[in-house]
Amino acid sequence: MTVYLNGEYLPESEARVSVLDRGFLFGDGVYEVVPVYGGRCLRLEEHLDRLERSLAAVRIEPPLDRAGWRDMLTRLLEHNPGEDRSVYLQVTRGVARRDHAFPADTSPTVFAMVNALTPPDPAVRETGVAAVTMPDTRWSRCDIKAITLLANILARQQAVEAGATEAILMRGGRATEGAASNLFVVGDGVIVTPPKDQSLLPGITRDLVVELAADHGIPLMEAPVTEADLRAAEEIWLTSSTKEILPVTRLDGVPVGDGRPGPVWARMMKHYQTYKQ
Numbered sequence: 001m002t003v004y005l006n007g008e009y010l011p012e013s014e015a016r017v018s019v020l021d022r023g024f025l026f027g028d029g030v031y032e033v034v035p036v037y038g039g040r041c042l043r044l045e046e047h048l049d050r051l052e053r054s055l056a057a058v059r060i061e062p063p064l065d066r067a068g069w070r071d072m073l074t075r076l077l078e079h080n081p082g083e084d085r086s087v088y089l090q091v092t093r094g095v096a097r098r099d100h101a102f103p104a105d106t107s108p109t110v111f112a113m114v115n116a117l118t119p120p121d122p123a124v125r126e127t128g129v130a131a132v133t134m135p136d137t138r139w140s141r142c143d144i145k146a147i148t149l150l151a152n153i154l155a156r157q158q159a160v161e162a163g164a165t166e167a168i169l170m171r172g173g174r175a176t177e178g179a180a181s182n183l184f185v186v187g188d189g190v191i192v193t194p195p196k197d198q199s200l201l202p203g204i205t206r207d208l209v210v211e212l213a214a215d216h217g218i219p220l221m222e223a224p225v226t227e228a229d230l231r232a233a234e235e236i237w238l239t240s241s242t243k244e245i246l247p248v249t250r251l252d253g254v255p256v257g258d259g260r261p262g263p264v265w266a267r268m269m270k271h272y273q274t275y276k277q
């Protein structure tokens, strides 16, 4: 695998980052995951918009401009040919003597790699997946796509140990999102997803689903999802660049609706598949 590191394209085994990198010491950085279908980055400009917002939020100067990001991704994908892939892209504040305050005159570390994109097995799409609810123990700027993911990792691990695929995080009586995905529920035939605020990541897949619903006249509301809404939902879905739109058919061990992926999901999934071609 060829990776990108600070302007160079290198075999992964030769890419080296200092132990003083603030990503390593503090988790001081931001990232993106961009899905690539048939050689084309899906919603690239939206991913780059979010990257720029994350960088601005943590006050890291953008190391590349738009044309620079596009060129780097094109070249990295050329180095790593394949079918469906995803690009992981990370920017940290750089290498400096350890001090919480920002270092002076440090340039960011920019790293990117390509991974195979393995959307869920068709069998999973037939049966759906299990999710479990748990308290959202993350910080209060979940809108920043920060590499600092300890609370997300602990939640996902707890879900996996409970035999589930994802954790649905609860804060103040409301569901925010999954450990690494956004949340949709269907109630009375209407799709509901929590509004974008600092309690959740503004997912690119989430926004695409909202857009596809509008384009195809499928009723959708951006509104809080209470615990009662979640438990009464006819359908629950999770979205992300790597999961696409995943139906949840068991919540905390209880079937969601009739326990099978629902008709609104099937309709939305068809539109998503057409869009990504």
Ligand code: PDD
Residues within 6 Å of the ligand: 033, 152, 177, 178, 179, 180, 181, 182, 200, 201, 202, 203, 204, 205, 206, 239, 240, 241, 242
């Ligand atoms: N995670 N919410 C969280 C907390 C996430 O980490 C992600 C994505 C999403 C969905 O965002 P998008 O649709 O833009 O992928 C929502 C990526 C895939 C990851 O960490 O690997």
